[in-house]
Amino acid sequence: MKFTSVMTWLAVLALAFFFTACGRQEEKPATTVEKKPNIVTTVAPITSIVENIAGDKIQLAGIIPEGINSHTFEPIPSDSKLLSSADLIILNGFDLETPTLKLAQANLKTGASIYSLGDKTIKEADYIFDFSFPKEQGHPNPHLWLNPEYAMRYATLVRDELIRLDPKNKAVYEQNAAQFLKKLETLDQAIKEAAQTIPQNNRRLLTYHDSWPYFARRYGFQVIGAVQPSDFADPSPREMVRLIEQIKKAKVPAVFGSEVFPSPVLEQIAREAKSRYIDKLRDDELPGKPGDPQHSYIGMMAENMTIMFEALGGSTEALKKVDPAPVAGAHADYRRKD
Ligand SMILES: [Zn+2]
Known part of the structure; x- marks a missing residue:
């Protein structure tokens, strides 16, 4: 073999090695950096319920800051960025978060969805209208989550919605939801027991x-x-x-x-x-x-x-x-x- 052809072979080998190495480098990020679904929620109790079930499998952000009046909360312009990056927006519904819902609808990315929990938790016959939420105004009292029985329903709805969005982590969502539901049952029982002492x-x-x-x-x-x-x-x-x-x-x-x-x-x-x-x-x-x-x-x-x-x-x-x-x-x- 002449010297020039040896050089050519070496060059080919070097190139082959280079491309193999590059190929490996390109594959690496795809397998290690997994893209997590982006979930945006509204009030902190709902954010907490989602957090319990999703653990570290999602990116989670709550729109409504704690310690402010959630009933009159108006999202700020930068919230539209957060909402437009969401794969799933989970709200309480029952007209609690109307301005946020409107901004979410206006900024929803293709393929993303908005999911409200309240109307899927109770039937219309069980809606409560009262002094602060009179029937004439048509907005039922939205505070369903303060009844742990309804929080359990929120948890199962969130679990199923996460599985729909991210089926590969189904087992994790099911396991976390089962544990969380058990904790909610303990809470419910403890409240029942303590209430009897009043x-x-x-x-x-x-x-x-x-x-x-x-x-x-x-x-x-x-x-x-x-x-x-x-x-x-x-x-x-x-x-x-x-x-x-x-x-x-x-x-x-x-x-x-x-x-x-x-x-x-x-x-x-x-x-x-x-x-x-x-x-x-x-x-x-x-x-x-x-x-x-x-x-x-x-x-x-x-x-x-x-x-x-x-x-x-x-x-x-x-x-x-x-x-x-x-x-x-x-x-x-x-x-x-x-
Ligand atoms: Zn309230």
Whole structure:
């Protein structure tokens, strides 16, 4: 073989090696960097439910920041970017997030979908209309998730929707959902048990924000009123007098406000009716900081129940067996919008 042909062969071999190496390099990212579905949710309890079931298999962002009024929340322009990158947008529905829903519809990417949980959880006959959500206005009370039975339904709906979107991780979603459902059952049982320790006469709720009717229906409480009218303004003086009389007559030991809606009006009503005013309930704000075990839907419920049941003269012993931490694998890749 002449020197020139040896050189040619060497060149061919070198090229072959180069392309093989390149080929390998190109394959590598495809197998190791797996593209995760992008899921956008609205209120924190729903984000927490999704997080429990999806674990680290998705990219997750919650649109509605905690500690603000979710009922009047208007998304900011940069939220359209987040919504347009979503493969799936999960909402509560029942007109809770109308501005966010509109922005999501306007920015939905091809092949993506919007999924609302509320209307798939209860039948129309079970919708609750009340003082803050009157039937004439046509928006049912949206706070279904404060009834853990409905949170279980949310969890199974989310599980099935994640499997549809990302079938290769079906086993993970099923396993996480099964564990999470077991935890929700424990929560439900603990609430039932603890509620029984409250004197029957005290199982009455007067709240500022009207979040508790679906909860009340499940655990045998009577909602004697919600102070916040449907336009989120303060109640009229006549309505205040009526509520004070009602609390006095029913001898309710405590009335409840929430951290999101500080209410001097309810505080005044409580004072005049000689009842305690407790402003610590939460309907869509999780306790603790992101990453804390109690910063979860279950953590929020356990804390609410502890505050509410203690104030109404019950024992909270049963609630101590509730473990608020998300199921294994959760918390990873959880992007919280600031
Ligand atoms: Zn609310």
